[in-house]
Amino acid sequence: MTISAFIAVSAAAATEAGHEAEAAGLPQLDPTWWPSQLAWLAFSFGILYWLMASKFLPAIGAGIEERRDRVADDLDQAAEFRRQSEDAEAAYDRSLADAKAKAQAIAADTRSTVDAEIAELQVTTDKAIEEKLSIAETRIAEMKAEAANKVREASNDITKSVVDALIDETPTEDAVAAALDAVANNRAA
Secondary structure (H helix, E strand, O other), X not given: OOHHHHHHHHHHHHHHHHHHHHHHOOHHHOHHHHHHHHHHHHHHXXXXXXXXXXXXXXXXXXXXXXXXXXXXXXXXXXXXXXHHHHXXXXXXXXXXXXXXXXXXXXXXHHHHHHHHHHHHHHHHHHHHHHHHHHHHHHHHHHHHHHHHHHHHHHHHXXXXXXXXXXXXXXXXXXXXXXXXXXXXXHHHO
């Protein structure tokens, strides 16, 4: 079977189907109306194509382009915010380092001031202690001398009493002093 024979058979079958379709109430399948249907199809497709090309697709493309621009702007803004946050963090770190350095300087100044005050108080306290110690040593020396004098007087009185009791004679002050000096020198030697 050749192609021309196949086309002829198909056309006959289409004509027969068209008559049957027309009889069945389906005029769109009648081949006599196909040229007008094709014309209206081309006209409708042309209008739809024109509407898509001139109205809908440019609007969709503009929306896509606007979205792409908005995303790019958002990414640029995010990069700028990131840079600003990194700058702020660096400024914070510098401020923190400066504050630590200032705190250490203040602490060192305060420490040196306190050390100077302590040294000054130490000198003042040492002077006061030395004065009190000197006064105390002088007083102790006076008390020792006074105690020695009282011991000497007591020794003098006891010696006189002992000699008077033993020999019934009161010795002179010079003799008692000489005797006590002799005893003191023997102990020292």
